[in-house]
Amino acid sequence: MFRRLVEPAGHVTVTIDGRPFSVAAGETLSTAMLLAGFAGLRRSARLGRERGPFCGMGVCFDCLVTIDGAANRQACLVRVRDGMAVQTGTRLAALADTVPE
Amino acid sequence: MMPFDLVIVGAGPAGLRAAVEAAAGGLSVMLVDEGREPGGQIYRGSESGAFAGTAKLGPDYAAGAVLAAAFRASGVQALFGATVIQIEREADGSFCVSVATGHDKAVVIRAKVVIAATGAQERPFPIDGWTLPGVMTAGAAQTMLKADGVVPDGPVVLAGTGPLLYLLAAQYAALGVAIDTLLDTAAPGNWRRALRHVPGFLASRYAFKGLGLLCKALAATRIIRGVEAVAAIGDTRLSAVAYRKGATERTIPAHVLLLHHGVVPQINLTWSAGAQHRWNAARLAFEPVRDASGQTDVPGLFIAGDSGGIGGAQAAEAEGALAAFGVLRMLRGTAGDDDRTERQWRRRLAVSLRGRAFLDALYAPRQSHLSPPDDVIVCRCEEVTAGDIRKAVRRGAMGPNQVKAFTRAGMGPCQSRMCGLTTVAIIAAETGQSPSDIGHMRLRAPVKPVTVAQIASLSDTGERSAVD
């Protein structure tokens, strides 16, 4: 769906839905996920339909993912960090899962 | 904490120039942007993006690095990755600016004056299937290009109208990225309506730049004009794009569809701060009402750049300077030591606005795309269709606030950024009222979602940690 034009300076590893991916250091998370083949990132709240990145600038709230336990964060406004754990497919966030220990 | 003289929201050309000029005039300035570095939309990534320091995205883009460097040298304090969620004017005339600063934290920054330079967003282009993964905006694709050097692969279709659509096509062409089809949805009559603005256009920098753009994009891409009824097709993700031209309907395969319908001011913050906004019939958008320095009817609240009305990067920068001079005059009684500079910026603003009317007319969207058929989702968050909105209007909801109460359109996390203008267009078409009489649905703080913990930390005791 997407490809890289510029070779990245370095790589970091993020875990998406439990699987490790090597991604460009400092890349936007939504970009990294599209490159990794994740088109749909969550489900819509009412009808449960697949949604993916849309506006790329933080205004549409469709690229919501769980990042390191925090639900419904905008993947287009976050850069990848080494060790970041990302979860997709959320429809209604379950708060109990996201309370810090 | 001592209040700042000036808080600036937004680090695009408008906010950066305002910061540089205000700091040069001796003001204490705090700049806040939710992005990760200076640049805003046009200059995104000019410090550390994939094409930083290169001319591959054109000379306009390269200017961003210069401005960012001037900003870094100005000594202005800045909070990046921080979102302004509310601006309130206090009884004493000063401002409380509530800022979400990261996980679970928010602070209140106090300021004597505020400049909002929050820029533009793309006009919603609601078509059948636009919620499918694989459908994105042209701006999103351009942001991926600037920030990460990433481009679409496989069959790619661009659809819509507006200079940015052609700019993206040209930028892709220059980089050797193939686009399968560009579906131009501008109404065929636009050329005729734009004609009377030709003299202004020819006197503008767009004339040269615009033609260059078109040529590049034209040469490399299959462009289909006069297109209507664009629809995204797919089950759980995009597989094809359908459209109509004249009497023929076609479907073409696509992995990525990039939509664009022009850009409009981001008004959530300034509307929620109480500034008056007005419908601009030529630009089909609501804009804040401002004086020559950009000051709104909320005394001390200035607006500069595209969030005040679309003028492009150079106009934004000039407005940023003029707003800073206005602030200096307000707080210091003088606009710096030299009126000439202010006059120069005013001239640059006038020059950079030439040709805009031509572009507005040429790239105006079609009515059938502004007010889509019944089964198209208008509010992406609450999944409200155009038909739902029409039904509410027929039940007596004559404006967007009552439509919102009846349908929930505009109540989701995007806070009507994706459905507000379409809702107004549908009400206008149904009732025959003008958007200027209809108005926009009320916009409120927090202008972006924040956690309950962040709201809780807005008590005044949280203020200490504001800047340290």
Place this chain on the structure above:
Amino acid sequence: MSPAPERPGNDCDVAVIGGGVVGLSLAYGLAKTGLTVTILDEGDVAHRASRGNFGLVWVQGKGLDNPDYASWSLASARAWPVFADEIEAATETPLSYEQRGGLMASLTEQDLDARCNDLRRLHNRGRDCADFERLDAGGMKRLLPAIGPDVVGGTFCPHDGHVNALRLFNALHAAAASLGAIYRPNATVEAINCRLDGFSITGAAGEIRAGKVVLAAGLGNARLGPMVGIHAPVRPQRGQILVTEKLAHFLDYPLGTIRQTDEGGVMIGDSKEEVGFDNGTRHDVLAGIAANAIRIFPLLAQAQVVRSWGALRVMTPDGYPIYDRSVTHPGAYLVTCHSGVTLAAVHASHVAGMIASGDWLPDLTPFAAGRFADVPPPG
């Protein structure tokens, strides 16, 4: 379609002024009796508390010093299930009305004792009043597993419930329309005058002639009331509310200040502020509301707030409703209250019935406007 007005010179039998939940409930009830009804309302931008309320059908703590109001609220809560069924059937709109009981959480023993004493005092007055139960921290935890350690206990009232407030608003419009009631937006009323056959009501929509007129204009009643000889000195009282993104279901019962809607959003509110007609929000007030919510349900800290708003309650000087009929202008009625959702069921049945028949039953006499004769008009 509804029949023609009883008197041929009129446009309708009854004109209801105000398209909030109070006016709509009455309009629906009046249309049900077979009368032709026109609802006159302001436009899109208006103070309309019905678009900004909390959605509770609530009796707990209502009328602590006024047993008439306590039993009136309870009567409405009892009538709500039938009312909800009826509206749902007429409109095919699910109201998501639930009446499993509601809770108030206490963060100190003192607060809990005081609350229980109040509720007991009311109960002991021997009238038909709501039952309640005192719960300790463990009792609260059983009903609300997400409750935080700061909560020492609370009270439970089995009659309390909640409803999707916007769907109720929408459905009342649809239900009234389904019985032939006509809704006229952008029809701000400026003057009400007596005619031989009833009233001439004039304003933004021209003249409407009606046999009877019902003033249900919320805060507008302060200005309109005197036009029919009823002094209704209502004032705005602001409440601020936060609502979160839609979340997986975790709250089985509504609390007086926190509830999860059927769609998943959690509403958190609401303040009581005397700020005139300012319906904005304040960061410091919202901060206090948010902090309190986190103490009650710590997991809410991580929830994202997608909207906040301020809305103006319609408040009488003593906080209780006004139900009155005009002596000087027979056929004119005034209805106003600050719990129009809770009281919607009795408004649609009892009150609409009384207005239709003209028989004013003793239930409503304690709520006559005369009790405010000495209160100066607001503003």
